[in-house]
Amino acid sequence: MLSDIEIAQKAKVKPIAEIAKKLGIPESAMVPYGHTKAKIALDYIDTLKSKPDGKLILVTAISPTPAGEGKTTTTVGLGDALNHIGKKAIVCLREPSLGPVFGMKGGAAGGGYAQVVPMEDINLHFTGDFGAIQLANNLLAAMIDNHINHGNELNFDVRRIAWKRVLDMNDRALRQITVALGGPANGFPREDGFDIVVASEVMAIFCLSTSLKDLKERLGNIVCGYTKDKEQKPILAKDLKTHGAMAALLKDALAPNLVQTLEHSPAFIHGGPFANIAHGCNSVLATQTALKLGDYVVTEAGFGADLGAEKFIDIKCRKAGLKPAAVVLVATIRALKYHGGIEVKELSKGENLEALAKGITNIERHVNNIRNNYGLPCVVAINHRTEDTDAEVKLLQDKLAHHGAKVILARHWAEGGKGAVDVAKEVVRLCEEPNDFKFVYDEQLPLWDKMKAIATKIYGASDITADSKIRAQIKKLQEGGYGHYPICVAKTQYSFSTDAALRGAPSGHVVNIREVRLAAGAEFIVLVCGDIMTMPGLPKVPSACSIDIDDTGKITGLF
């Protein structure tokens, strides 16, 4: 069996100009990056505004497990399948971060016969967008410490700097550091830390911006820190006059990247915010552009349907005025058995209907959320594995029958687009159905009530709690003019609860808010419920050790 990279390297990749032409993009609007990648010029995108939108299809998943679900693979496979049945479909994905590429999880360009290419480029800093975001983020950080060093006119409290530096690297040694040591020439010592670049607020802003103007305004609104006085007033990036230079650094990056799938379906890959402390979807500009150019746009959101899909709807769709037409919920039989209590090592031991039945509670909750709380029609796509038994598939189909979502086996991983034709047909059907799309909460509700709505409606929690300090912070934001912002929940992706070990569909739990972060540029409030890791570490044997390149430039070991 061929590895992902072998399949990708055997593929005949078409010139990107050909893919763009098929979409009606004039050559003058293409900004080529080599012959198989291009950015689409922002001024051309502006001219598309009056065109009608295609149908937006969200691919989401059950609560993630170490067994793997295959969300990106399904997004790519469904895009190919829609094209296969004669529809004009475009895929929209996030850009891979180098953290998982060099760490353990690998790249994010799909897998098997459902991949985007050139996979090596896409996985290895691509067109440089993350580099630009890193620079914009770190320019602001340098400007903050520099301002303090040169007299601190804005009266920063060095204990309340709210801006970290970032790198696109899993580097645990940078999580907690002290900076500006070594005497007066190096500034005022303080505690600090690095995040990975996908956790930068600049990444979230980049992905939510609808124009260069919007981008610059949002960058200007970033809260860098607070004044050292009783009022603790926020100090913004525009107070430091840094937002213009930050936007200048991002000028090329902001244009969406166009590539292709193995079957030459067009794919926009642009931006990649974390799905915990940020909203976890590709850029608004990429999605909006794809909707103008295609009849069907297949996109994905991070983590499971409780986190990524909720943020996709309540943050991205709300703010960008997007209206999804249908949802594909991805699962594997294997992952559902894991949710039923089977450990990873035991998963290959064959049919286990009992565990599956238990694990199905997880997918049932997600299906119900999608249909009832998001008001969207839904199909369940089971990423087929050879070890899945007929009885297992039938059990899942039976269990979900009364929830109003068809369960369809998808074989795009092994067969490419034609393996997902049944899913594609069902998606087309669902897109024609009237839907009752709605947000989980009204924007005008108080912050506390919004969080409660998410926790009780989506997570199945009985209530939310927070100690008085956190409540006071939320109150301050509510009164400080940030009450209309949506909530971005940062919690474990592995469970509906805040305890990663609680698989299946835990109910009646209490969600405790441990930390509040204002993302004034991204325009949401992050409520942290549990430990979240914004700078991952490398494993004992990182993937980086296996990645190699030969004298001719051929890369191996990437997956």
Add this chain to the structure above:
Amino acid sequence: MLSDIEIAQKAKVKPIAEIAKKLGIPESAMVPYGHTKAKIALDYIDTLKSKPDGKLILVTAISPTPAGEGKTTTTVGLGDALNHIGKKAIVCLREPSLGPVFGMKGGAAGGGYAQVVPMEDINLHFTGDFGAIQLANNLLAAMIDNHINHGNELNFDVRRIAWKRVLDMNDRALRQITVALGGPANGFPREDGFDIVVASEVMAIFCLSTSLKDLKERLGNIVCGYTKDKEQKPILAKDLKTHGAMAALLKDALAPNLVQTLEHSPAFIHGGPFANIAHGCNSVLATQTALKLGDYVVTEAGFGADLGAEKFIDIKCRKAGLKPAAVVLVATIRALKYHGGIEVKELSKGENLEALAKGITNIERHVNNIRNNYGLPCVVAINHRTEDTDAEVKLLQDKLAHHGAKVILARHWAEGGKGAVDVAKEVVRLCEEPNDFKFVYDEQLPLWDKMKAIATKIYGASDITADSKIRAQIKKLQEGGYGHYPICVAKTQYSFSTDAALRGAPSGHVVNIREVRLAAGAEFIVLVCGDIMTMPGLPKVPSACSIDIDDTGKITGLF
């Protein structure tokens, strides 16, 4: 009068495909980055090997002063002038670092009517090469701390880690830090620091590599740290199995970037190592490629002719088998008066023959070094300023008459290529003269004697010194198999001595070696003589505050 960026933005930039075509580069060998930038594919460059080389012209300068000399401007202007008189000339430059762009000095794309374009792109992370180098550097750093965290099999002494992280940012707060704080999950705490990306050994390696194979081998030889035992054995990047992934990150970056001057002369801009702890020249691959494609190649080296030119010759030319045909030594009357003791504020006070006569000692020493110690013919190009008086120019010409270098006024800044035609004609003439090109020292000399040769022959020093600890380190390297490496001197660029305040041409001083660094991947030994800054800081009012971008993407405030 128009600013540099206004001139650049008014320029009619030709499609880069047209520039490449003029050079005979087939379209299939072009890797476009937008329509006005391209990389030239490495496999095409391979096919050029049997072609004869053009003439290599080095542009260098007097010891730098705050008054400004205009080395890059002259390099660009001379390239245009050579094309103007019907020669096929190519310019080779270093890529600008964002440190000076956001700090004080500004970009590095030339000035006035002698610029390379698109200047905004070139100055603002260009084709992403520095980003790739940053990632390769920081991957190795993360792998080192990760290895130590997971058991430290290679027995790193955490007090003797020899690898720093880098960012392309002036950020003084990162000069001296402590990392891995916060408990066992974050690793073993230690002192650390960041350098700016141009100071990374990966940058030096990148610029000295002649192929992807050579690059990977050199990356593998980087010394990451030393073992915690009596032997203190070096631990290499290849021991950590990281060089393959590092090379994979650099695969696109390694191909040279092609752009154009305002007058459409081809310009390769590739790589940009510091001229203090590294060798300060653009990539070998860019220079070699330009020599195959042009009849004249005009390139520059960092700082003055004592530092940049010496390293260009003793490191880059020696290692890459390059043989320069002529040298252009750049100066301004203003800068020479500064060398004669006049402070910057006083420089605009009109003619001052006395100060000029005193300052000319600096240029005399450089001319003599170029002609006698490098064995190369030389022309002095005076970057003309309107305030220069005839008497001042005549004094300089008279003083240099017996040194065998013509003094020619150059007006490319105001007039473009035609303003430097006289310099170009002299350069063409010099290139036809036989020359006696030689290195400052023989590679086989002991390290100590090589340093002494540079100091006494080039700097005019009487001797070199070092305390016993430093002598022991040099001895250890000499005996450890590194004795045949060239020396890369890191010292102040402002003086022939190690005291930045000693202008003109100090003699008889003693050069003290304060620190020794092995660059086993770059294959040179850095001898640090004085304070050197590998992470600059931002000034009180950084240029970043003035850089802006409007809604249409037009950038202002860049210079």
